[in-house]
Amino acid sequence: MSYVCLWSPSWPTGAAFPAELITDLLQHVPRVRLGAGGRVWADARGLDAGALALTLVDVAHRHGYSNAHAGAATTAIAAELAATQRRIPFTIVKPGHDRDFMAPFPIDVLDPSTLLDHLLDGIGVETCGALAALDAASIEILMGAEGVRLWKLARADDPRLLFASPARALPSASVDWVDYALRDAERLLFVVNAQAATVCDALAAGGHRAREVSLAFALADRTEFVHRIRSARPTASQKAWMRLIRTALDRITLPDAVTGVTLCVESAIGNDGVQGDLFDKGFASAPQVERAVSQLMDDQGDVVLTPRNSAHPLVDARTEWTREDPAVAATSGERGVAKAQSGARPTPRLTLQLVSPPRPVSVRTAERRDHQVPVQYRDGQTSYAIVDAAGPERVSGGQWEQGGPYAREYFRCVREDGTLVWLYRDAVGSGGGSQLAVGGSQLAVSPPTVLPSYRPTGWYLHGWWD
């Protein structure tokens, strides 16, 4: 039994409802709620619903409502009908019989709209049982969304959530001392360690994992210093939290000696397990992966990343790296299977690897019909001969963007050792690139022509294919 509904046709509704009646009811049941139409709902989960219904009716009678009725059922709609449609003091619907109980009641008890009421009359459906016997597809085609809602109610399928889970106080631990002030970090850590044990035990007992905790230090100058610590992965492990707290204490500087510490959980989530597939190769190791990724992030910051790409013409300005969620990282195998099932086949292909930022190089060029192509370049102390060069491919823009305009001439060059490299000539930068020619041949500098504000400055190695 989940719900007990108490109702009297004579008691006032809305703001005029007698508050003292609710107060008296709360002495017998921990959760009571006043619903629409003067229905009083009691949460009977874990209680003897029959005895509770009888008690609540007695309480109502004592307040002068001798015509009060109570109904107890697993679903809210059955309990409501038991209280409002029966003329006996209390009705208990046996678990699993809610639909049978509702079957003889006329459709009107479900409060259909006038249009739907006429429609149901037209097809000869008069009772909840007759409506419940129809199939869902016919109802959906004939009566639309409202018809489906009514059909579900007639089948005792009531989605109402009358009593949400109560918000619980999050665990915390506090220590104050008055006869001395603490300046020793090790002793402070000792105190916090004991508090962390208390808090983590409380979390584990309540089936919770903390996402964020706060450390509030009461200082000798009567001020308070609060520092929040967030874990990449919610946990109730004292060891994990102490590692984070130790790292945090190494980084912060307290302005005065400490006279008290409060460790408080700021946000927590449930300890629910995840349903999985036994044939999923990665499922068994998912918690370990999540833990390992969280540990990496706790130790090194946001190092597990995923790219978010824009349509910027420059490859190096196209990507914004965002932090990968450890829980998402643990499901990469599942996503890979889904991708494979959609028909995507992994194909190896030589892909551009970036030198970030582009490295200045010295380039010797040669004339090819109407343009210059690189034939040799020097990167540091090493010189590379270029066997073949495709290009130039020009990209320019950014006149109205932050960072200013850019104009580059890109070449894909095959080196003599077989590496395919990506060189570009910066035609707009203000120096910084090397303009030295190798071997004294033709210099990679030509007078500005098309755009007078552009002047060729230097060559850069921007990447290679691998």
Place this chain on the structure above:
Amino acid sequence: MTGAAAQDLLALRALLEERFPDASPITRRAATQLATGIAQLDQALPSGGLPRGRLSVWAPHGGATAILRAACQGILAVGERAAWIDSVGTVAGAFWDDGPLLVRPSSRLNALRSAEELLRSGGFALVVLAGAEPKGQETVRLTRATRDGGSALVALTTHAAMSALKLTSRIQPADYRYTRTPFGDPAEITHARVRVDAVALGWQAHAAFVLPVTHHELRLSLEPELADRRGVSR
């Protein structure tokens, strides 16, 4: 050799493999393998792929990244996980295929720490360490973590100490295939022929195959066969 001596030799070999699992050659097929997804390469490699629980070393360049990335995707396709540790930030986000865990540590030491952490978790079938070369005791630590976690670790490095399998891939300048402009200049590089040499204790093999080249979408010319000549000096 007599029957008894042969039995003793087999027993000794089994004992050595049990006591020193890293010392036994992978050609003994004691390790399970991880297919790269490239048939020609898998046929050439001992046991048909990269050895699990062992360190393999692949010399950088020559298509190593392309093959290992495809291997990562192939592993994901069968429901396992792969991680790529990019310690020098060469991965271009625009050309990164979603799936493998991408770790971009700030230093060489952090890259090695990341590799050890991921290997020890036991949740990754393949971990690729790019741009960070383990040395001396670092290699020992990584090898142990690899064995404990059962992953295949591939380091893109030329330092081959303690590795069970050494791979080298190379592309010769003549191995590239181009499309050309009407003037005969190279316009697009479309394919490249890659040759892979694999060496293990007392064993070596070769494989050759063709890889397509991904383009970088910079071309502004309307005709794909023509180079963009706008703004050129005349």
